[in-house]
Amino acid sequence: MASLILYLSATVLFAQSTIAFNCSRKPIYVDIHKRAVHDSPVFQYGSFIGLGTPAQNQSLWPSLAQNHTSFASHVYCKDNSTLKNCDRSTGGFFNQQESTTFTESKNFKSLDVAGTDFKGFYGQETLRLYTHFFETDGASQTLVENSTVEVAEQGSITPGRVGVGSSSTLLRDLSARDMIAGKTYSLYIGQGFARAGGSVNGSNVFGGYDSGRFTGVPHKYQMNIANSNPMSVRIKDIVITDSKGNANVSLFDNKVFTDMKSTPSDFEGQITTEQFPISLPYQITKNFISRLGAEKDNTWGDNSLRLKNAFNGTLSIVLEDGFTVTLPPEVLMNASNITPIQDRDEKSTAPFYLGSAFLGQVYLMADYESNNFFLAPAVQKNNMVMPQTFCPKTTPEAYVRPNQNQWQRQGLVGAVVGGVVGGMGAIAALYCLYITWMRKKDERKLKKELRKNRESKMEQMDVEEAPSFDPPPKNAAKAIFWRRNKM
Numbered sequence: 001m002a003s004l005i006l007y008l009s010a011t012v013l014f015a016q017s018t019i020a021f022n023c024s025r026k027p028i029y030v031d032i033h034k035r036a037v038h039d040s041p042v043f044q045y046g047s048f049i050g051l052g053t054p055a056q057n058q059s060l061w062p063s064l065a066q067n068h069t070s071f072a073s074h075v076y077c078k079d080n081s082t083l084k085n086c087d088r089s090t091g092g093f094f095n096q097q098e099s100t101t102f103t104e105s106k107n108f109k110s111l112d113v114a115g116t117d118f119k120g121f122y123g124q125e126t127l128r129l130y131t132h133f134f135e136t137d138g139a140s141q142t143l144v145e146n147s148t149v150e151v152a153e154q155g156s157i158t159p160g161r162v163g164v165g166s167s168s169t170l171l172r173d174l175s176a177r178d179m180i181a182g183k184t185y186s187l188y189i190g191q192g193f194a195r196a197g198g199s200v201n202g203s204n205v206f207g208g209y210d211s212g213r214f215t216g217v218p219h220k221y222q223m224n225i226a227n228s229n230p231m232s233v234r235i236k237d238i239v240i241t242d243s244k245g246n247a248n249v250s251l252f253d254n255k256v257f258t259d260m261k262s263t264p265s266d267f268e269g270q271i272t273t274e275q276f277p278i279s280l281p282y283q284i285t286k287n288f289i290s291r292l293g294a295e296k297d298n299t300w301g302d303n304s305l306r307l308k309n310a311f312n313g314t315l316s317i318v319l320e321d322g323f324t325v326t327l328p329p330e331v332l333m334n335a336s337n338i339t340p341i342q343d344r345d346e347k348s349t350a351p352f353y354l355g356s357a358f359l360g361q362v363y364l365m366a367d368y369e370s371n372n373f374f375l376a377p378a379v380q381k382n383n384m385v386m387p388q389t390f391c392p393k394t395t396p397e398a399y400v401r402p403n404q405n406q407w408q409r410q411g412l413v414g415a416v417v418g419g420v421v422g423g424m425g426a427i428a429a430l431y432c433l434y435i436t437w438m439r440k441k442d443e444r445k446l447k448k449e450l451r452k453n454r455e456s457k458m459e460q461m462d463v464e465e466a467p468s469f470d471p472p473p474k475n476a477a478k479a480i481f482w483r484r485n486k487m
């Protein structure tokens with residue numbers, strides 16, 4: 001009885017602490033993949049967001065630091081831009097004169113203090129967050145009217161960012177207008193962009209998380225709001241394992257790396273999407289170089305190290321609480337022997353970063369209402385999109401994949417649609433997915449079982465059921481949708 005009362009009062013407390021948030025609000029899911037963008041000759045990878053009226057569609061790269069959502073003006077690439085391949089790297093272009101809903105905000109004071117080399121203007125504009133689970137379906141859009149946008153005309157900043165920093169104007173607007181439960185946000189960056197060289201696409205969920213995208217109980221960390229990268233973790237060990245898993249070498253081991261007098265202390269790594277590689281303390285980088293025979297390289301303009309000889313193994317990053325993130329062989333070294341580990345100068349005082357290479361392996365869930373964030377192993381080959389509300393101050397829960405018997409017992413839609421984002425389009429999409437999934441499942445099941453034991457790690461970059469898409473159009477000036485061939 002006492003425990004029941006305890007339970008009830010805990011429930012009441014819990015209910016009270018979340019009372020300010022409407023956790024019945026559905027989240028807004030915005031996928032990340034390659035598509036045609038406004039006035040660019042190539043497909044670009046990013047979050048599917050349009051702006052203006054009529055829509056000028058963009059592919060925006062998520063930034064965990066930037067507070068403003070930024071776009072490139074057409075003049076951005078004209079003079080001396082430092083951005084490489086500028087006309088195909090800004091995620092699209094924006095022309096405010098072609099939009100009927102743009103109003104300039106004169107003398108606007110930027111919320112982005114770090115990285116200030118910016119010339120351009122600010123304004124109020126309609127943002128269009130597109131949700132589409134399936135290429136065969138049309139996208140549905142969530143309008144965010146009169147939202148603050150930053151339009152870059154010149155400078156070293158990279159435009160084409162959806163700003164989800166700690167003072168994100170987009171999250172603020174969505175939350176203040178009661179369109180999502182609160183200022184919560186989740187990200188899987190994916191690997192379908194050139195530097196990562198993979199094919200798995202990513203997603204943003206505003207006010208929610210995709211419960212099909214991660215496994216296990218997520219690990220909780222506190223944000224450091226004083227940093228412009230508020231999400232950082234402490235790293236206590238880094239282990240290199242060969243392909244047979246029987247030779248583990250810690251880069252922190254002073255018995256192996258005898259020029260170290262003692263075991264190095266743990267260090268803080270800031271999670272960022274602003275760079276791909278991982279940057280580590282000088283001594284650890286040195287140990288990596290000597291262990292794997294790495295050398296300087298700058299093929300990607302990010303000083304990632306290259307191995308002289310191929311290495312078919314993994315690198316595991318062990319966080320303070322024991323959570324371990326493993327870079328599989330095809331991420332640790334690509335076909336050209338390029339690693340995602342950045343060279344480091346002995347005298348450098350720059351922070352240590354866990355870049356997009358790290359985020360390609362984890363699902364990140366940020367709660368800016370309580371300044372906590374969560375990390376969990378990402379499910380790369382997910383067949384299901386399961387957006388859930390991320391109620392502030394709660395812990396996201398992974399979707400538990402039912403086995404086939406459970407599917408049958410629970411009947412058709414129940415298991416799929418239960419707790420899934422609403423809207424007829426979504427239900428229809430999920431239903432199609434379910435049918436496809438059931439049909440393919442039996443034939444796949446056996447193959448999967450056979451494969452499973454052999455390769456648990458090597459399968460990260462390929463895709464279970466890669467849908468086939470029409471090839472890119474010759475002339476991509478007009479944005480079109482990728483269409484999936486009917487199965």
Ligand SMILES: *[C@@H]1O[C@H](CO)[C@@H](O)[C@H](O)[C@H]1NC(C)=O
Nearest residue numbers: 021022023024025026178179
């Ligand atoms: C909470 O959100 C739900 C779903 O959007 C809505 O039906 C309900 O009216 C909202 N409640 C309040 C108090 O705003």
Ligand SMILES: *[C@@H]1O[C@H](CO)[C@@H](O)[C@H](O)[C@H]1NC(C)=O
Nearest residue numbers: 033034199200201463469482
């Ligand atoms: C990701 O999206 C692209 C379209 O931009 C598509 O070609 C590719 O197959 C998708 N990858 C997966 C794993 O679905």
Ligand SMILES: *[C@@H]1O[C@H](CO)[C@@H](O)[C@H](O)[C@H]1NC(C)=O
Nearest residue numbers: 075078079080081153154155
């Ligand atoms: C571009 O660079 C050239 C040479 O460095 C300089 O003369 C010119 O003023 C620059 N243009 C702009 C718009 O900054």
Ligand SMILES: *[C@@H]1O[C@H](CO)[C@@H](O)[C@H](O)[C@H]1NC(C)=O
Nearest residue numbers: 065067112113114166167228
């Ligand atoms: C975003 O705002 C936060 C304050 O909430 C600030 O610490 C951070 O530096 C800002 N981001 C950038 C890129 O300036």
Ligand SMILES: *[C@@H]1O[C@H](CO)[C@@H](O)[C@H](O)[C@H]1NC(C)=O
Nearest residue numbers: 101103124125144145146147
């Ligand atoms: C957006 O701003 C315009 C002009 O200030 C105003 O007329 C309109 O009502 C605003 N819309 C919303 C949804 O706030």
Ligand SMILES: *[C@@H]1O[C@H](CO)[C@@H](O)[C@H](O)[C@H]1NC(C)=O
Nearest residue numbers: 196197299334335336337338
């Ligand atoms: C590896 O990186 C090089 C860099 O030039 C690139 O050309 C190549 O396509 C990459 N390979 C893979 C498999 O990603």
Ligand SMILES: *[C@@H]1O[C@H](CO)[C@@H](O)[C@H](O)[C@H]1NC(C)=O
Nearest residue numbers: 242243244312313329455458
């Ligand atoms: C790497 O090692 C794994 C496991 O031993 C093996 O299956 C795979 O073929 C190897 N890959 C290469 C490129 O040697």
Ligand SMILES: *[C@@H]1O[C@H](CO)[C@@H](O)[C@H](O)[C@H]1NC(C)=O
Nearest residue numbers: 239241245246247248316324
């Ligand atoms: C090496 O590390 C892996 C993963 O952490 C572990 O499974 C394996 O048992 C370790 N091997 C040895 C020899 O310690």
Ligand SMILES: *[C@@H]1O[C@H](CO)[C@@H](O)[C@H](O)[C@H]1NC(C)=O
Nearest residue numbers: 050055057130139478479480
């Ligand atoms: C932008 O994307 C939306 C959603 O798919 C689409 O309806 C619209 O036609 C696109 N706009 C342009 C100019 O292609």
